[in-house]
Amino acid sequence: MKSTTPMGTVEAEQLKMNGADLLIQALKQENVEILFGYPGGAVLGIYDALHKSPMKHILARHEQGAIHAAEGYARVSGKPGVVIATSGPGATNIVTGIADAMMDSLPLVIFTGQVASQVIGTDAFQEADVVGITTPITKQNYQIKKLEDLPRIVKEAFYIATTGRPGPVLVDIPKDLTALPTPPTKQVEVNLPGYHPNVNPDPVHVKILLEALTESEKPVILAGAGVLHAKASEDLLSFAEFYQLPVVHTLLGLGGFPAQHPLFLGMAGMHGCYAANMAIYECDLLINIGARFDDRLTGNLKTFAPKAKVAHIDIDPSEIGKNVDTQIPIAGDAKAVLQMLMDQTVQEPDARLWLDHLEQYKKDYPYWYTDTEEFLSPQHLIELVNKHTNGEAIVTTDVGQHQMWAAQFYSFSQPNRWVTSGGLGTMGFGFPAAIGAQLAEPEATVVSLAGDGGFQMTLQELILLKEWNLPVKVLIINNGSLGMVRQWQETFYEKRFSHSIFSLQPDFLKLAESYGIKAYRVSNKDEAEQVFREVFSDREPVLIDCRVNPAENVYPMVAPGKGLHEMIGVKP
Amino acid sequence: MKKRMFTALVHNQNGILTRLMGIFTKHQYQIESLAVAVYPELKEVSKMSVVLEVEDDHRFLQLLKQVNKQIDVLYVSDSPDDHAINRELVYIKKLLI
Ligand SMILES: Cc1ncc(C[n+]2csc(CCOP(=O)(O)OP(=O)(O)O)c2C)c(N)n1
Numbered sequence: 001m002k003s004t005t006p007m008g009t010v011e012a013e014q015l016k017m018n019g020a021d022l023l024i025q026a027l028k029q030e031n032v033e034i035l036f037g038y039p040g041g042a043v044l045g046i047y048d049a050l051h052k053s054p055m056k057h058i059l060a061r062h063e064q065g066a067i068h069a070a071e072g073y074a075r076v077s078g079k080p081g082v083v084i085a086t087s088g089p090g091a092t093n094i095v096t097g098i099a100d101a102m103m104d105s106l107p108l109v110i111f112t113g114q115v116a117s118q119v120i121g122t123d124a125f126q127e128a129d130v131v132g133i134t135t136p137i138t139k140q141n142y143q144i145k146k147l148e149d150l151p152r153i154v155k156e157a158f159y160i161a162t163t164g165r166p167g168p169v170l171v172d173i174p175k176d177l178t179a180l181p182t183p184p185t186k187q188v189e190v191n192l193p194g195y196h197p198n199v200n201p202d203p204v205h206v207k208i209l210l211e212a213l214t215e216s217e218k219p220v221i222l223a224g225a226g227v228l229h230a231k232a233s234e235d236l237l238s239f240a241e242f243y244q245l246p247v248v249h250t251l252l253g254l255g256g257f258p259a260q261h262p263l264f265l266g267m268a269g270m271h272g273c274y275a276a277n278m279a280i281y282e283c284d285l286l287i288n289i290g291a292r293f294d295d296r297l298t299g300n301l302k303t304f305a306p307k308a309k310v311a312h313i314d315i316d317p318s319e320i321g322k323n324v325d326t327q328i329p330i331a332g333d334a335k336a337v338l339q340m341l342m343d344q345t346v347q348e349p350d351a352r353l354w355l356d357h358l359e360q361y362k363k364d365y366p367y368w369y370t371d372t373e374e375f376l377s378p379q380h381l382i383e384l385v386n387k388h389t390n391g392e393a394i395v396t397t398d399v400g401q402h403q404m405w406a407a408q409f410y411s412f413s414q415p416n417r418w419v420t421s422g423g424l425g426t427m428g429f430g431f432p433a434a435i436g437a438q439l440a441e442p443e444a445t446v447v448s449l450a451g452d453g454g455f456q457m458t459l460q461e462l463i464l465l466k467e468w469n470l471p472v473k474v475l476i477i478n479n480g481s482l483g484m485v486r487q488w489q490e491t492f493y494e495k496r497f498s499h500s501i502f503s504l505q506p507d508f509l510k511l512a513e514s515y516g517i518k519a520y521r522v523s524n525k526d527e528a529e530q531v532f533r534e535v536f537s538d539r540e541p542v543l544i545d546c547r548v549n550p551a552e553n554v555y556p557m558v559a560p561g562k563g564l565h566e567m568i569g570v571k572p
Numbered sequence: 573m574k575k576r577m578f579t580a581l582v583h584n585q586n587g588i589l590t591r592l593m594g595i596f597t598k599h600q601y602q603i604e605s606l607a608v609a610v611y612p613e614l615k616e617v618s619k620m621s622v623v624l625e626v627e628d629d630h631r632f633l634q635l636l637k638q639v640n641k642q643i644d645v646l647y648v649s650d651s652p653d654d655h656a657i658n659r660e661l662v663y664i665k666k667l668l669i
Pocket residue numbers: 398399400401402403425426427428450451452453454455477479481482483484485
C-alpha cells in the first residue's frame with residue numbers, strides 16, 4: 001500500500017540516494033541556483049547526480065575560469081558562488097581564485113573531489129593534499145571523513161562563507177563517499193562553537209565617535225568594500241549627507257557612494273585622486289568604514305593621516321589596529337554601525353571651510369591626461385564607455401594600468417557594479433568574472449575591460465558567451481604590453497623594459513571569430529565612438545580590440561615608500 | 573626579546589593545528605615549545621599551549637587576533653594563569669552542550 005502513495009514514492013526515491021545525491025540535495029537546501037565547474041575522475045559521482053538534477057551548471061573551459069566566474073557572480077549578486085573541481089589538477093587549478101576570494105572577502109563554497117578514502121596518503125592517481133594547500137587561503141576548509149557529516153558540513157560551509165566577513169570555504173569529498181548509499185537527511189544543525197560572526201557594535205564607542213565628529217573640523221569618511229558587503233550604501237549616503245561629510249573610496253569600495261555626489265572626493269591610494277589623498281593627509285578625523293588599510297591605499301604608514309583621530313568600523317576585529325593606530329575601534333557590521341550612528345543625532349561638525357578647501361582640490365587637481373591625435377588614449381576610451389553606458393554598467397577588469405584607468409574614469413553610481421581583483425591583483429580575473437556577473441544579472445550591461453596581457457590568461461572562456469548567450473562586451477585595452485610592469489620599469493628601472501613588451505600578439509579579431517563572436521578593432525576616437533554606439537545598443541556579445549596609446553602611464557601616483565601627500569604626476 | 577606563552581582551546585577538527593602553524597609561519601614566529609592535548613572529559617576540544625619569543629607586542633597581538641579569528645578556535649589567552657583557563661573551560665563546556 002505504502003509504496004503506491006506519493007509520499008511512499010518519494011521515500012523510495014530517497015532511499016536510492018547516494019552521497020552525491022545527498023550533496024545535490026544539500027545544495028538545493030542552500031538555494032543554490034548555479035554551479036561553476038569542471039568534471040573529472042574524483043567527481044564523476046557528483047556529476048552523475050547533477051545529470052539527474054535541473055540545477056544549472058556552467059562548464060568553464062579551465063577551472064580558473066570557473067572560479068573567477070563564481071567570484072564575479074558572488075560580487076554582483078551577493079550570493080555565494082559555488083564551484084566544483086576534480087581532485088589533483090582540477091583542485092590546484094582553482095588555487096588562484098581561492099586566494100583571490102580570500103583577499104577580497106568574496107563568499108565562495110568550493111567542492112573538490114578527492115581520491116578514495118582508502119588510498120588517501122598513498123600518492124594515488126590525481127591525489128593532492130588540497131586541504132593542506134588551501135588552508136592558508138580559505139576562511140575554513142573541510143575534508144569529509146564520514147558521509148553522515150556531509151549535510152552538516154555543507155550547511156556550515158555556506159554559513160561560514162556568507163556570514164561575518166565573507167570568504168571562501170572549501171569542502172574536499174573523497175570519491176568513495178559519493179557512491180555510498182545513504183538514507184535521506186534529517187534536519188541538520190551547524191556545530192560551530194568557536195564561530196561568532198555577529199559582533200554587536202559597542203554603543204559606547206559609537207557614542208565616542210559621534211562626540212569626536214561634533215568636535216571635528218576636518219572629518220572624512222573612508223569607505224571600503226565592507227559597505228558593499230553589508231548592503232549599507234544608503235545608510236552611508238544618509239550619514240554622509242546628514243553631517244555633510246566628504247567621502248573617499250578604496251579601490252574595492254567604488255560604487256558604495258555615488259561618484260557624482262558633491263560630497264564624493266574620489267578614490268584614495270596609490271593611483272587615487274589628489275583630493276582624496278590630501279583629505280586623508282589633512283583630516284583631523286578619519287572614519288574608516290569597512291576598509292582594511294591595505295598598503296596600496298595607505299602609502300607610507302609613517303605619514304598616513306598624521307593629524308587624524310582614527311575611527312575604524314570593521315566586521316573583522318582583527319583588521320582594527322592591524323596597520324593603523326586606531327583611537328576609536330568599532331567592531332561590527334557597517335550597516336548596523338551606520339544605523340546606530342544615525343539613531344542619535346549630535347551637533348554637526350562645523351566643516352564648511354574644510355569642504356570648500358577640498359572642493360578646490362577637486363576642481364584644481366582632477367584626474368587628467370593629454371590627448372594626442374595620433375593615438376586613442378585609454379582614459380578617453382573609459383570615458384566613452386562611461387558615456388555609452390550612463391555609468392550604470394557592471395564593469396570588470398584584470399589587473400594593471402587599464403584597471404586603474406577604469407577605477408579613475410568610470411563613474412560608478414551604484415553599488416555592486418564594479419568587479420575587480422584588488423587584494424591579490426589577479427591578471428586573468430576580469431573576463432571570467434564578467435561571465436559570472438552576466439549570469440547573475442542577465443539584463444545588465446556587462447563590460448569586461450581586459451588587459452591584452454590578462455585576457456590571454458583566461459580567454460578560453462570566450463566560448464561561454466556563445467554557449468550561454470551572454471551579451472558581455474569584451475574590450476581589450478590593447479597597449480601591446482604588460483603596461484603596468486612597463487610603467488614601473490620606465491619609472492623605477494631606468495626604462496629597462498625587461499620582458500614587458502609583447503613582440504607578437506594574436507589576431508584578437510580572428511580569435512573572436514573562431515568562437516563565433518563578432519569583433520571590431522578601434523584605433524581612434526571616431527572609430528571608438530562609432531563602434532560603441534552600435535555595440536552598446538544591442539544585446540550581443542562582442543570583442544573589441546582597442547588599440548590604445550602604448551606609451552601612456554597611470555597618474556597621479558604615490559611612489560612606493562612615499563606618503564599620500566607626495567603624489568607625482570598631479571595635474572599641473 | 574621576551575618569552576610569551578599563550579593558550580588556545582580549539583575545536584578539534586579540520587586540521588586546526590596545521591591552520592594555526594601556518595599562521596605562526598606567516599607571521600614569522602618561531603615556536604619554542606608547543607603542547608597539544610585532547611581534553612579527556614571533552615574529546616571535541618584540545619588545549620594548546622605555545623611558547624614564543626616575542627619582540628614586538630603589537631605584532632604579537634596581531635598574531636593572537638588571527639589565531640582567535642579561526643573558526644575552530646574557541647578561546648585564546650595569553651595568560652599563563654591556570655585558573656583563568658579552567659574557568660573558561662567550564663564556559664566552553666556549557667557552549668558545547
Ligand atoms: C597572474 C599575474 N601575474 C603577474 C602579475 C603582475 N602584473 C601586474 S600588472 C601586469 C601587467 C598586466 O598587463 P595587461 O593585462 O596587458 O594590463 P595593462 O597593465 O597593460 O593595462 C603584470 C604582469 C599579476 N598581477 N598577475
